[in-house]
Structure formats: structure tokens, C-alpha cells
Amino acid sequence: MFGRGARIDAVDELDRAILRELQSDARRTNRDVAAAVGVSPSTALERTRALRRRGVIRGALLDVDLGAMGRPVQALVSVRIRPPSRAVIEEFRDWAQGLPETLGVFVTTGTADFVLHVAVPDNDRLYAFVIDRLTQHTAVADVRTSVVFEHLRTTRVDPVAQD
Amino acid sequence: MFGRGARIDAVDELDRAILRELQSDARRTNRDVAAAVGVSPSTALERTRALRRRGVIRGALLDVDLGAMGRPVQALVSVRIRPPSRAVIEEFRDWAQGLPETLGVFVTTGTADFVLHVAVPDNDRLYAFVIDRLTQHTAVADVRTSVVFEHLRTTRVDPVAQD
């Protein structure tokens, strides 16, 4: 599930400031971050480690250019599966997650049980992914594909006060 | 658009290996990466810099726990806008991208012009986002909301041969 990080012992102003800095670039040096938020490097280091220990920071992801990786075509593929039982959902989820075309898997409510975010080299491969790969899974009952012209990601999540 | 990184001068085996290592953790030290792929630190450093210069590596994103940030409820919100002209699309895209609830914006084909990936503290705030915030924008013609139970991201994009 979300990994809702258990009950968190409040993220204070200093933590928020550190998170802001690291969200702008996860490779900022600890010295930089410390200077930007106005504390000593040792303090910034201890806070950052604590955020990691508490699970607020889960890691640092490399942001790669999908076009440069030879996969300029993105799509959102809505999938309905049958039956939508736990066993089938979890099996399909893990299977879809492991496909090389897959960037992400959303497990959803609504008309679709899953929305797959995929990136492929061209339209032919997108079509092949949908009609060959997906339909080869016996649980797939329905598929709707939307091509993604553009995908913007927010690089800044502001913490909201707990409870 | 995608930022398809101009024509790339082929990502060779060493580049691929470096990308694999960094995708597992964007904060791996250069020395670590060098040891893992079997070259000297100076070679690994030069390769990594070249990947950055060529736009293959765009940066490093902090992976935060949305639950720990006080925003455990995620949704995909499909939005149809009217008229779907360039000016209106770009204006809506930038507006949506700037909302604090927004994690990402997909510009798509199909029944929806946009799919917004959002994270909020609870269901009430999700409802408020849809019926207060979104409908306040005059271009919004239709909205469909799917709650996201789970979102898995792939942390590994394999490069595909170019052309």
C-alpha cells in the first residue's frame, strides 16, 4: 500500500526546509543544504538521517530523459480485470510492474482497476504492448489506451500538519 | 514536450551499467558506482557527467513518503476542457501543475484531455479539490475521479537501441 509511514513525530520547520532543499535536487550536498536552511552541517546531517529513519525520505530517484533512453512514446493504459479479487489484483499488479515498458502502476477505483503508465520506443510498440502483451494475461477483461503527449511531475510536496 | 534530448550518441554498455546503478539509488557515490561497474572513479565520473550533459540524466528526485507528509490519499482525476485549443490547454496545464495537491500532470489523448495525479490529506479534501478547486477553472468541462489505492513506480528504465 502507500507505506503511510506509521505515526510520524511531526515534521517541524527545519525538517520542512531541509525537505524543500532536497526536493529541488536530491543530490545537494549536506553542506549546501545546511547553509541554505541556516544550521551547521552536523545538524543538517542528523535531521536528514532522522527523516530517512522515520521513513519520510525513502530515497533518491534518478530522473532520466525517456526520449534519450529510446522510449519517447508514453501512454496511460486503463485495465479492467476479472475477477477483481485480491489474489488476481495482486498477481496482475506484480506482473504489470515487472514489464519492461512499465513506468508505474496505479491500483484504482472507478471504471478501471489499474492504470499503467508505460513508455515505449514508438506507436507500433505501444500497439503491440496492448494487443500482444496485455491481452496475453488471462485476467485482462478490458483495456483503454490514452497516449500521453506530455508528463509534468511536481518536484515539491509540501508536508501537511498531521491529524 | 518530452524533452527528447536531441539525437543521442548511443548509450553504450558502460553507460547502461552506470544508469542501472544510479537508478537503484541516485545518491550512490561515484566511487561505489565505479566499483560496481568495474572502472576507475575518474572514468565513471566522466561518463556520468557526459550523461548529464547529453540530457540522459536530468537530475535526482527525492522520494518522499506521502503518508508521512500528511497526504495519504491519492487520486487520478481525468479532466476534459473546453475548448481544447493550444492556448487553453497550456494555460490549464500550468495552472494545474501549480496546485499544491498536484503530484503530476498528464496531457493525453482519448476521452480526457488531462489526467491529474494528486495527493491530499483525506477524502474530504479530495472532494473539495474536485468540486471547489477544479470547477472554479472556467475551461473545465468534465471531471472524473478515481481514488488510487496504491501507486508503484518502476525505478529502472532500460535504454532501448536508437533508430
Place this chain on the structure above:
DNA sequence: GGTGAAACACGTCCGAG
């Protein structure tokens, strides 16, 4: 908690192959 200083590790540059 927060801090500065010292010990250590790392990123970086460069001359050479």
C-alpha cells in the same frame, strides 16, 4: 537538540598511457 573542529572519505582535475 545544536555546534565546531578534527579525521576520514569523496569528487575533481590533470598528466600520462
Place this chain on the structure above:
DNA sequence: CTCGGACGTGTTTCACC
């Protein structure tokens, strides 16, 4: 293109506040 080594910067620990 790759390498090793020298040098400056960053990280980490720890005794003190």
C-alpha cells in the same frame, strides 16, 4: 577513452554547549 594520484571539498564523528 581510461587510468592513477594529488589536491580541495564534503561527510562524519565526537566532545562540548
